Amino acid sequence: MLCGLCGRKMQSHQAHGAAYYRCRYPNEYALANHVQHPRNVYVAERDIVPALDNWLLKAFAPPPHRLTDTIRRLHAAQPEAGPSTVAPEIATVNKIIAACDAKLVQ
Numbered sequence: 001m002l003c004g005l006c007g008r009k010m011q012s013h014q015a016h017g018a019a020y021y022r023c024r025y026p027n028e029y030a031l032a033n034h035v036q037h038p039r040n041v042y043v044a045e046r047d048i049v050p051a052l053d054n055w056l057l058k059a060f061a062p063p064p065h066r067l068t069d070t071i072r073r074l075h076a077a078q079p080e081a082g083p084s085t086v087a088p089e090i091a092t093v094n095k096i097i098a099a100c101d102a103k104l105v106q
């Protein structure tokens with residue numbers, strides 16, 4: 001989660017049994033960078049979760065909605081990986097899936 005004032009990554013923070021995101025921005029940095037920023041900015045996780053849930057529901061809505069586009073975007077955002085970077089567990093699972101696919105074809 002990024003701070004809307006300075007664009008930096010916010011840190012997780014626990015207080016009074018609740019989860020928060022916090023951005024600490026020292027006054028010296030704010031003055032040097034000409035940024036209007038309180039020393040601390042807090043956002044309660046409970047205030048964000050409903051909006052995030054709604055966004056996820058839309059992003060992963062089954063076809064014909066946005067699911068296919070979301071999967072395409074997630075795939076495109078992944079770094080290029082060659083076959084040598086596949087974890088051994090994934091290679092084993094891929095072999096099992098290929099064997100099952102071959103049985104289904106027969």
Ligand SMILES: [Zn+2]
Nearest residue numbers: 003005006023
């Ligand atoms: Zn900030």
